[in-house]
Amino acid sequence: MTLDNSPFLRSVGVSGEISNFKYHYASGHIYFTLKDSTSQLKCVMFRSDAVNLKFSPEDGMKVVCTGSVRVYTAGGTYQLYVNDILPDGVGSLYLAYEQLKAKLESEGLFDKSVKKPIPKYPEKIGVITSQTGAAVRDIINIAGRRYPLCEITVYPAIVQGENAEKTLISGLSYFNEKEKADLIIIGRGGGSLEDLYAFNSEALARAIRKSDVPVISAVGHETDFTICDFASDLRAPTPSAAAELAVPDSIALKGELASDYGLMKRALGNKIEREKKMLGDLSRSGSMKSLYSFIADKRLCLDGLGDKMRSEIRLITLKKRSAFENSASKLNAHSPLRILSGGYAYVESGGKAVTGVKDVTAGMDIKVTFTDGHLSAKVTEVNENDGN
Amino acid sequence: MTEINDNSTYEELIARINEIVKQLENPESSLDASVALFEEGVKLIRRANKMLEEAEQKVKFLTESET
Structure with a gap:
């Protein structure tokens, strides 16, 4: 009978501290020993499972490993074949996070279609974060350097601990109701999973989706995503990056203005050239020529008409005169006198x-x-x- | 058409400038109208540039009582 056959050893959870951690580059497998104050257990995690790890295990880290205990016959040793490693203590937090993420995702809360567009030229940005951290300084500095036209209001939120979730949510309602902003940046500098607990809150995720004002999430943790990141309209890896995503760069804007000027100048220039060409064409073209000759013809014709009219009148006058003289002599002939x-x-x-x-x-x-x-x-x- | 007045925002200026560029590029618009549009556009571009150059960042920290 081998250990492999024992159902009790097929799915076990073992907690302890990592030591002798070795990452085998060629194979991608991970080897380490789990130990506590009195015992130790050899562990191996194959590449296929290791690639799914959400963090990098290190010596001294307290973890919970799940897997099965089997015998490595060539070495004559039994060891734990690890499927997953969770940081101990936050292991339960982590599980809660994964479950919440799956739930909200299935509700469509993270869908692309529900995301609001980020305004291109925000005039008023509401920042919800700690007033004392580096995050707020980074946001103010970068936004001010890039686009000083925008006004920044900082809502003093508590970003970790008991009241964090509550203040983050009231910050959202402040910039929706009391002092309407064009854009909200919510976040904090980096931290451990426990530190970021408030940003993995279901209530916060729902408040973000309820906000009429677009929200950029700026939780300073480049690799891990928080629920807040997923629920926001845009996710920035750090507060500095959030400021860059939030406002346009005035240097680029000046470039755009210059190119608009160029476009206008070219368009007007083209129009003038076209107009000139049309006039030139017209004066050279047959149609203009024929217009001239038409006028000349008309003038000639008019001149002729004038001459004709004058001679006509003369003729008529002459005729009339002779007719009168004729009648007069006829009249005379018949005169009773x-x-x-x-x-x-x-x-x-x-x-x-x-x-x-x-x-x-x-x-x-x-x-x-x-x-x-x-x-x-x-x-x-x-x-x-x-x-x- | 985007109406421009003394209080117009940068966004409104840009919207109007874009309209002007589009109208200038339209072969249908007359030369007279185009010259007027060009002059308007140049003024707006100057104004937008000035806004970017002269803006001073405004930052406000809310106190607990204001929230």
């Missing part, structure tokens, strides 16, 4: 022309007109022609 001049006279009686003897009776007064005057006479006798 002309007939009278040949010894004839014009006879009237009572204002009416006397056209024959039938118009008069003996004793009537008549008027006889000649070209040179008239006479009054009395009819003495009326003799009608025979046959009338």
Whole structure:
């Protein structure tokens, strides 16, 4: 019977202090001894498990190892084949962290789709952190150097210990309700898992997601992620990095302004060139030429019309004059005065022309007109022609 | 269109400058209008530059009682 068959030895947890820690570079396996004040146990962790470790084990570290006890037959020794190593003491914290992370993740609290965009030009940044730490100094220095246009308000939070969670959450509500910020940076400098406990709080994660103001998480721990990091709209590895992510760099902004100026100048220049070219084309082009010749034609035509009109008028006048002269001579030919001049006279009686003897009776007064005057006479006798 | 006044923020200036660049690049806009836009744009760029150069960082530390 071998030890391998014992169900009791297949899944065991052993706590102790790491010693003789060896990392075998070629294979990636880890070898160490777990010891306490009275005993020790040889341990091996194969590469396939070792790569999943969230921290680097070191000599002197108190840990809890889980795995199975088996015999290494070639050496005649029994040893612990380790699947996982948890730092002792915080082991339970760690477990809680993993469970909370899984829970919130499954709720969709960390989804990309729920993340709010970070404003490009924040005017007011609320910083929730300790007022005395390096974190706040780094944020103020870097944000001020990059983009002095933004105003920074620091909410004095407690970043570890009993009241930390509460003050971090009230900081969020302060910058949402009392003094609305465009952007919130929440964080602290690095620390152990215990130190970061408040940043692994479920209530904080929910408060971050509830915030109308976008939140950048800046917990100074480059390798490990806190729940706060996952829940935030943007995660920065350190407070300094958070400041860089929060505001634009005015040197780059000046560059953008210069390039905008260049774009404007080029666009206007192009427009002027185009306009010039169009005018040039127009004046050289057939259409402009034909416009000129059209005008010239019109002018010629007008000139001709004028001449024609003048001669026309002259002609008409001449014609009219001769027609008048003609009519006048015709009129003259038929003038009664002309007939009278040949010894004839014009006879009237009572204002009416006397056209024959039938118009008069003996004793009537008549008027006889000649070209040179008239006479009054009395009819003495009326003799009608025979046959009338 | 972004309205610009004496209290306009940097963001608003940039938004207006971007509008101007876009309109200038539009072949439809007339030469007269473009010259006016260009002049407006140059003024806004100067103003934005000045804002960046002359800004003095404001930092406020809240006290316990203010929170």
